[in-house]
Amino acid sequence: MNDDNLVERIADKNFNVNEFVKAVLDDENIRGEVIKQLLTNNDIMVYYHCYYIISKASEKKPELFYKYWNNFVSLLEHKNSYHRNIGLTIIANLTKIDEDNLFSSIFQKYIEHFNDDKFMTAQCFVQSMKKVIRNKKQYEKKIIDLLLDIDKICTYREKQKELLKSDIIEVLDEVYKSTKYKDIIVEFIRKQCNSLSPKTKKKARFFLAKHDL
Template sequence: MNDTLSNAISIRKVDINYYVDLILKDEKIQKDIVDLTLNHPHIMTYYHGYYILDQATKLKPEIFYKYWDEFSSLLKHENTYHRQIGIVLLSNLSNIDIDDKFSECINDYLNCLYDNKILIGKYCVMYLKNIFKSKPKHRHQIIDELLNHKRKTPYTEKQEALLEFYVLELIEENYQELKNKEEINKYIIEKQESISPKAKKKCKELIKKYKLS
């Protein structure tokens, strides 16, 4: 590992933008940042590496596609933050997944919806919004998993309600393209009884917006 780089990015007020610019231009530093993010034991090193990669993969996802398999392996990592990193980076790369690698890891990705940590379940729903747009062949499987999440949920009622808000956001962003409108509308109407104020408010907006009864 690059110990000099590790020390540099682990400081509290690291200049993330500087390193984002650097790894977009320097392939050696790019490889080192990926290595440190995936394998370094110190949280300030790998978490700042994650911040750098998150921004960089949004700006130029195509130059990070070669790391897809390494990022995918994080979905089953024992460390919670590494699972989060995998969820986010794969979502960022899904728009340029020319080899359809997501099909190989979709089950691992969706399994994160039922992670023992609610943080991971939340991130999975949030970042599925991007994948939903970029992977139309998987939309039916994704929306079916989300609409029926409560049947298999490991979370408390309050935690589940938090996820419902993000599911409703995904529905709103893609409503016109969704085919199973009857099931979608039923979900929206049912979530009027959600204990989440945000989910309840979103339901009211969608019922009015789509003239649901």
């Protein structure tokens, strides 16, 4: 794949994401151009397709994208919530190889999105925590405490907070077997068995059954 008409091909609604993922992993020039379009192109078909490409590629080989860390961090303060979601997701992928511990300098900025202006971005934040808590063990207690404090931290409508707890349960399940903080996790999960959200209630009961609690 060469970069002739690259943007047009990415914008095609029927574009082949796996073809582009391979190209981005194999070719530094194409990788740089796709990241450029992700960061600067205002056409949602372009930047969102670039997001699909980079999110998949950075899961496969995060080390190829580490040098763009600051570019992805800049998205966390973007006025467009889609871009904030993109930043959250890709940074979570890169925590796997964060050898310079760059995440420590943005931790507070990152967790602000637990109570983002947009509820969908808060959902993206919590979903990203599954990777962060797996890759950054030193933040395990802080993340658990943060998520369990959802009712005080988040200002969304009650139904939205109850739904968000379904994603929180998935994060807690990620670390449950190895964590030292089982007691507070189980206490939280048991409370969700009476959640207003059917999805959260179902996940809570599944969690307890899965872990024989």
